[in-house]
Amino acid sequence: MKELNLRYFQSVALTGSLSSAAEELHVAVSAVSRQITNLENRLEIKLFDRQPRGMKLTEAGELLLAYSLRNQLEISQVLSEMQGVVKRQKMTIKVACPEGMAWNFLPSVISRFAERFPEVRFDLLVVDSVRASELVREGSVDIALTFSLSPDVGVKVVSSHEASICALMPREHPLASRESVGVEDVVDYPLAMSLGGSTMRHLFDMACSLAGVKVLPAFSCDSLGAIYTVIGESSSMIALCSAVTVSGKVERDGLVLKPMKEPQLSLRHLQV
Template sequence: MLHGIALRYFLEVARTGSLAASSENLHVAVSAISRQIAKLEDEVGTPLFERMPRGMVLTDSGQLLAEHARRALLDADAVLSEISEAHALGRGIVRVGCTEGFTRNFLPSVLAGFHVEHPRARFVLRSGTPAQVEQWVAQGEVDVGLAFSTSTSTAVHAEFSMSAPVCALLRPSHPLADKDALTFDDLFDYPVAVLERGTTVRQLIDWCCSLRGKHLEPLFTSNNSSAMHQFAALTGAITLGSAIALQGMEAEPTLLAKHIDEPLLNERFLQVTTMKGRHLPPPVSQFLETLKSALSMADVAKPRKGRTRVAR
């Protein structure tokens, strides 16, 4: 029988690739961690790690055990959460991973609304690239993932999906503001602010340029969408993204979201994901339904060919 403490030690070594780092993080002696891993390897009858000069790397058997261990430990936590709720309904932690744009307005608004209905719930919010969000969900580091994607992943379970085309965001006074829809060529006639590589927006823009034999030279590049939106609002540059990540603010709008008449830029969707095969604790399940409802009401699956207002 695989013991919980041994699995926790095993997962930490798998995460860090080092007995010493795991010892420091867990505040447990290296010898104790090494003994537990040796017992696991003896129990399953095969090595779980390759001992390399620069650290420990999971074998194929180790990868299989890691996937099982993450689900098993999270399911155990979910059961404990359900038991504790018999005494304190609504208590629990909801851990959310998302791409950076959602941290600005949309998710804080959803979390605040959920807090009103579930005041004893606690929240952890992490932001990163789409690939990082997928990894966090797959490894159980967050409960729910919210990110844009251009393909369907087999590493996580999609709880919700909706179309989320790339839009052009520009000032109401911009020369293109009165056009029903922009063309891809319009982007080359004005200064443009774009996210760094590793994002779905940049990926699709680069694909379009490659297919058309064009090269886009951004005036401004950043890994922070808030900085890009503010830069566009101050300078009159065009930036690219999605209106949904900016919803939830009550300030006066400073940018408009315009449809771009380019099929490839429509090949993007927004996904809410959870770990495959995991039993979610009640607070997480409740938040998941709240998040899906908020996204459904956002109504951005098809960009309007007009002036869609985006908050500062």
């Protein structure tokens, strides 16, 4: 593949349209279209679905984009090493993660790492898990910690750990003495949890559906800090979270964390 073909392909893939890519590359739209057509003809593979509002990558196109971004990063790394700019004393590690891990767990890990290697600097970007994986794929960050249900194309998973969803409640809560709780137990108490769209909400809704119950949260919010505060100020409310998000804080703050019975709530993993 010619470098020019790949550069035009990458621009169209990332901007989502021929016109936006042409503007970014400072060339005519026809020139971009021609390069994409030439690339597809040479490969004999359809890379884009042409749509009225833009260009959507096919599955084959997704694989090529992942390759091109990875190739670009490798070239940049080699050039940096050749120029002698990648030195430990100047190293900045860019990390992305969802708010659940940024609230307590990851800052604690970074703090301990920084004590051992004070010359290393960190940039932490807080986004949702899907965006965190995208940032790694794009090369915008070096590492992402995500809550995931399955591996992502174009991202290497170096570590994966079960991140079961648990029930967080005050120590004096009526369910606090139980070994575990189920979604049917939660129905009788006000529930605090994340807004729709998160892996946690998806799995919880699935477990409720399979159990034949319907639970409407009393408090929905994308801020773990807000949910945690609400639980700490209530005697009856329950929140859903992963143990890793509140590690080191629960016992100190007079709260307890109970495992959930439903197997669907153990399908999520923390991936690096």
